[in-house]
Amino acid sequence: MSKSEKEPLFSAKNIKLLSTPLNDENPITVQVLGICSAxxxxxxxEPAVVLAxxxxxxxxxxxxxxxxxxxxxxxxxxxxxxxxxxxxxxILVDQxxxxxxxxxxxxxxxxxxxxxxxxxxxGRLEAFALGNKTWPSFLDGVGNAAGxxxxxxxxxxxxxxxxxxxxxxxxxxETLGFYNLGYENNGFMILPPMALITVGxxxxxxxxxxRKLIExx
Amino acid sequence: MKQSSDTYIFLYxxxxxxxxxxxxxxxxxxLRPYQELNIEIxxxxxxxxxxxxxxxxxxxxxxNAYVEEEYERYIVESYVINYRGERQDDVDAxxxxxxxxxxxxxxxxxxxxFVSRDDEGSERYIFPVHGRGLWGPVYGYVALEEDYNTIxxxxxxxxxxxxxxxxxxxxxSFQNQFKGKxxxxxxxxxxxxxxxxxxxxxLNEHRVDGISGxxxxxxxxxxxxxxxxxxxxxxxxxxxxxxxx
Numbered sequence: 001m002s003k004s005e006k007e008p009l010f011s012a013k014n015i016k017l018l019s020t021p022l023n024d025e026n027p028i029t030v031q032v033l034g035i036c037s038a039x040x041x042x043x044x045x046e047p048a049v050v051l052a053x054x055x056x057x058x059x060x061x062x063x064x065x066x067x068x069x070x071x072x073x074x075x076x077x078x079x080x081x082x083x084x085x086x087x088x089x090x091i092l093v094d095q096x097x098x099x100x101x102x103x104x105x106x107x108x109x110x111x112x113x114x115x116x117x118x119x120x121x122x123g124r125l126e127a128f129a130l131g132n133k134t135w136p137s138f139l140d141g142v143g144n145a146a147g148x149x150x151x152x153x154x155x156x157x158x159x160x161x162x163x164x165x166x167x168x169x170x171x172x173x174e175t176l177g178f179y180n181l182g183y184e185n186n187g188f189m190i191l192p193p194m195a196l197i198t199v200g201x202x203x204x205x206x207x208x209x210x211r212k213l214i215e216x217x
Numbered sequence: 218m219k220q221s222s223d224t225y226i227f228l229y230x231x232x233x234x235x236x237x238x239x240x241x242x243x244x245x246x247x248l249r250p251y252q253e254l255n256i257e258i259x260x261x262x263x264x265x266x267x268x269x270x271x272x273x274x275x276x277x278x279x280x281n282a283y284v285e286e287e288y289e290r291y292i293v294e295s296y297v298i299n300y301r302g303e304r305q306d307d308v309d310a311x312x313x314x315x316x317x318x319x320x321x322x323x324x325x326x327x328x329x330x331f332v333s334r335d336d337e338g339s340e341r342y343i344f345p346v347h348g349r350g351l352w353g354p355v356y357g358y359v360a361l362e363e364d365y366n367t368i369x370x371x372x373x374x375x376x377x378x379x380x381x382x383x384x385x386x387x388x389x390s391f392q393n394q395f396k397g398k399x400x401x402x403x404x405x406x407x408x409x410x411x412x413x414x415x416x417x418x419x420l421n422e423h424r425v426d427g428i429s430g431x432x433x434x435x436x437x438x439x440x441x442x443x444x445x446x447x448x449x450x451x452x453x454x455x456x457x458x459x460x461x462x
Contacts, residue, residue, distance in 0.1 A: 043381070
């Protein structure tokens, strides 16, 4: 791990840090972490995208900070230190949203604050950033957050389209004229259980296509 | 110093807390003016939307300037009254927090009124309202016509009502139902507007359809209107009597 020769910034190993969480080790569909927010903020596309971006920002920087501090953090209070770092970053994000993206921050309401409780972030700090250099830690953080984010966005896409008939607030179904053919929005898609089922369908599709995830028995 | 020693841990934690606290307070202080401006603009926009102004807000490039301009143009006056309908000249209507006022007994409440005048010269009176939904507060503005009886328009919003159910109170289709409803009945009794189960509103001028699945939020809206507009009842009566004389 601590070899001193120069490693290129985007070596195969580093790229892998970024890409495995998108698929093979996706935090939501494979590790089944962070499900709570996947249920809560995926009714509409816009808040889901904003939350995904916020999580990328928080997770990337939290991993960097913890990785920089890793040699100084007293082992006995490391969890508290991690929590303080995450909480401060989340408050920063919340304040910035309130100042510059007021409407979105009103829509997300408490869910920005709830990033603090997102188990993926602390999991990566504990499992990766505490034992690795800054750059790989950054990639690992961004990769995992993106793996979380894209699932969120896909779920939100289907829930908004089928539940409200809009995408990013734009009335797609109405424009296409499906209502005249007798189509109706599925109100059930708006409720939390359908987020769980949508995530389930994604897991199903992913397992069917990705050989590495097929359990042998 | 060893990393596992108590002194080190204590120092580490103290330094960390001080650094983080300093950082966050600096950020909060720097961003506060922006945040307060956002809140002010959002309130002005809600006031304007209750009388169907500022309709182009989604399409203008400079949103804040547009809202300020419309507000200057259409909101001609604002003042505060007490429950007897007397003007309180020492209070600024825009700074009154309706939620705090509602916690006070009726006799001590400051009740704000915003007056809008459109291009044809007809005036409307706008009242901020605040109440409780299922998960959190519901709030908004109610605009009355010059007769202090007919509702011209309403705007409602909420913090955390259930999406697709209670959250529907901030949609146009729910709010448009209130247009033309009356808050006094034929005998001059204050009845407010009730929000009840869908399908039974028919043509009754004191009722609108509630939201199916959003019963508690609908009731919250009903209670909010009853409570807040009720505080203004004396004022409405005074104004109506003036008009008749």
